[in-house]
Amino acid sequence: MELCSGQMQSLLPYTLGGLIPKQLKVVHGPGAALPLTPVAFLDLAMELASATLPISAKMSKPTIFCATHELLRMRGSKQDLLDVKAEGGDVRVVYSPLDCLAIASANPECTVIFLTVGFEQAAHADAMAIWQARRMGLKNFFLLGCRINSVALIKRLLESDSKPDAILVRPDLCFVTGTKELEAVARENRIPIVVSGYESEDLLETMLIAVKQLEAGDFGLKMQYNGDLKKNGDVEAQSLIREVFELKDGEWRCLGPILRSSYELTAQFKRFDAGTLFDAERLEFAETPSCISADVLLGRSTPLECNNFGGACTPLNPLGSTMSCDEGSCALYYKHSRSTTFNTD
Numbered sequence: 350m351e352l353c354s355g356q357m358q359s360l361l362p363y364t365l366g367g368l369i370p371k372q373l374k375v376v377h378g379p380g381a382a383l384p385l386t387p388v389a390f391l392d393l394a395m396e397l398a399s400a401t402l403p404i405s406a407k408m409s410k411p412t413i414f415c416a417t418h419e420l421l422r423m424r425g426s427k428q429d430l431l432d433v434k435a436e437g438g439d440v441r442v443v444y445s446p447l448d449c450l451a452i453a454s455a456n457p458e459c460t461v462i463f464l465t466v467g468f469e470q471a472a473h474a475d476a477m478a479i480w481q482a483r484r485m486g487l488k489n490f491f492l493l494g495c496r497i498n499s500v501a502l503i504k505r506l507l508e509s510d511s512k513p514d515a516i517l518v519r520p521d522l523c524f525v526t527g528t529k530e531l532e533a534v535a536r537e538n539r540i541p542i543v544v545s546g547y548e549s550e551d552l553l554e555t556m557l558i559a560v561k562q563l564e565a566g567d568f569g570l571k572m573q574y575n576g577d578l579k580k581n582g583d584v585e586a587q588s589l590i591r592e593v594f595e596l597k598d599g600e601w602r603c604l605g606p607i608l609r610s611s612y613e614l615t616a617q618f619k620r621f622d623a624g625t626l627f628d629a630e631r632l633e634f635a636e637t638p639s640c641i642s643a644d645v646l647l648g649r650s651t652p653l654e655c656n657n658f659g660g661a662c663t664p665l666n667p668l669g670s671t672m673s674c675d676e677g678s679c680a681l682y683y684k685h686s687r688s689t690t691f692n693t694d
């Protein structure tokens with residue numbers, strides 16, 4: 350199982366084209382935090398973004414809603430940020446939450462909100478922004494965040510009845526946390542975990558390493574990636590994250606509850622939480638019954654096994670989480686289906 354949408358893009362020409370030996374089945378995990386983001390959270394994001402519309406009276410101050418580009422097409426139950434922007438909302442694309450500090454500082458009469466979805470790197474960037482906002486005395490900067498603990502997520506994937514034989518991990522997942530915890534997960538679960546580069550040749554070599562480990566009964570963490578990764582990770586980043594966030598139980602789309610998996614602002618920093626700006630209406634949402642996104646996220650099925658794929662369900666009309674963002678497995682399969690001949694044997 351690979352866990353990175355970027356790596357999936359490098360692998361798809363091989364897996365879809367049948368260039369990998371038939372004995373080797375490559376399945377895709379969540380790929381990113383976006384497909385796991387609860388719809389209720391996305392609806393709240395759309396409500397806050399809609400507060401930037403000229404006709405909106407939800408907020409007492411003019412509002413600027415900021416997000417990184419990959420979040421623009423994440424769909425709530427009714428719309429995405431591109432829809433809100435098309436209606437005239439002040440939705441701005443930024444590179445990081447630190448960019449929002451400059452916007453907040455230059456627009457003291459406005460409420461500035463940054464939307465964030467990700468793992469530890471996102472938590473670190475958010476923690477830096479909050480720490481800096483406090484130092485600058487900014488009262489108009491807020492975060493709306495969905496941040497997942499990557500190790501808790503990997504443990505959940507390994508509890509599945511479709512537990513993979515080996516896991517490929519992208520390096521940036523270890524930049525903050527280091528490799529120590531994943532090493533422990535590999536040993537406890539008797540499974541090879543290989544940290545891999547992003548290119549096709551990296552991934553093919555990574556698969557070879559994992560297969561050799563399985564054949565030798567060598568369960569532990571191995572490195573294919575030859576960049577600088579520390580066993581203990583970035584301890585300063587970890588310290589800052591611990592200062593600003595606490596780990597709480599999270600409830601994720603398609604996967605359900607995972608213990609201590611959600612980075613939530615501590616009471617000391619709660620005033621930066623955009624979720625407290627107004628009482629958003631909670632919209633009822635039910636997943637499409639015929640959507641098998643949960644199976645896709647757990648590696649039980651590939652998107653090609655879904656009857657809706659490419660017909661009733663496309664990126665323009667997504668029926669489930671793995672089609673509703675650019676980093677979801679179904680959306681990536683759809684993108685590559687135009688240039689690759691499927692081998693579905």
Ligand code: SF4
Nearest residue numbers: 640641655662669679
């Ligand atoms: S193709 Fe659409 S309906 Fe099928 S699993 Fe993917 S998101 Fe769900």
